[in-house]
Amino acid sequence: MPTINVGGVEIEVDEDGFIADPNLWNEAVAKALAETEGVSELTEDHWKVVNYLRNYYLQFGIAPMIRKLCKETGFSLKQIYDLFPSGPAKGACKVAGLPKPTGCV
């Protein structure tokens, strides 16, 4: 399995770059994952989306529906794409340390 390097520690990711073990996620990992998505700096807005996704995932074990994400964070889908160019599923969920979503985020 491929890995990414976070402060000298190798973290396993799947073929699409999603974290293999969501329990290993932390802020430093998020930053490293963001780099793989072409997001060089995580701003307050990025964190708002990431934290929402993270908390939802911890609570329900899945990623929220795309519309729920927009409604709860107050960002339009376009703004989410501006923050995470590969979109809510491939981009934001990856940075938030969720496993690869099968649903429709």
Add this chain to the structure above:
Amino acid sequence: MAKLASEPDRSLCTRLLAGPSPSHARELAQSRYPLAMYTEGLAHGKPAYGHGGYISIPELPAGVAIRKSCRPDIIEESAYIRILPPAGGWLGADTLERLADCADKYGKGLVHFTTGGTIEIYTTREQMVPMVKELNRAGLDVGSTGDDLRCITSCCGPARCDVALIDAPALATYLGRRFMDEQQFPGYPQKVKSGVAGCPNDCIRAMMEKDHSLVGVYRDLPVVNEKRLMAWREAGGDLDALVQACPAQALHRDGETLTILADRCWRCMVCINRCPAIRPGKERGVAWIAGGKYGHRGPQGPMVGYVLIPFLPITNEDYSAIGDLFGAFLELWADHARKKERVGDFLARVGPLWVLKQLGIEAQPQILLSPKRNGY
């Protein structure tokens, strides 16, 4: 596996190339489309392309789709992008040239005008972003792919039709601009197709093929011009046949005069289509229709849309109220639809009256017992 009885017949495609009439195979062959994929598909009795899907590329949330290849020895995959068509479907020679340039420079030298109204160019993932930038410079934009609002098609309306009741392409353009993000950022439970027809003739089949449509209608009665009726009669017009053709028995003939029975007339287009002396009424607006689809998937299968509001007036070419309703309905559907539930299946499940209630719209008597299933 059983051995093939004989060598697959690869001549089918060659035969399609021959002859004087237009040939899709000839067009494909003239481009860099991998004709072998088509030939192999025909020879083996099943397409050489496999299922694909939609992908989003950074900078391009919607518009890009992929078809897998069952013959990677010929082509690895086919990626294509959808371009939003201008309402009414016109493309000026300049725009066509720019489109052709893009297809040539980044794609396979081939442009596909789809049955759904979009324009597709086949290319590769890598060429997408530079090509879209060039398309944008030519005044075109991409979208209409995946679970989003698909391109809003319209008929030609008054730009080339004598019976147009509303400016269909103008309304479609208004909606297209206002709901551009919805066409480019897939966030719905399913795709939703829209059409605007200029009159109940509905040449674009909005009622039957689109999930969410507007059809131009008139509310007063058709107008009979006596003088033109005389001229039409003198030129051989058959008045009895005209009276017979009315589906509502609303035309009454008394000698050479024709009257329309107001309480019978459906406000359709039959007499107007048949006789140039009869013109549509002056009080015009749109019927709001939702739930049409031709797709066979979903519990309801193909269905004709429901007329949710039989008449919405249009004054001074102001489309904002129609746009508000258009957007409010899409939100309602998206919030309450099941995963992958198309508008028609959703409407059949929750009932049209529930939708009207949620949107705070009073149901018109015409739809109370059973919503009308025609636009008149």
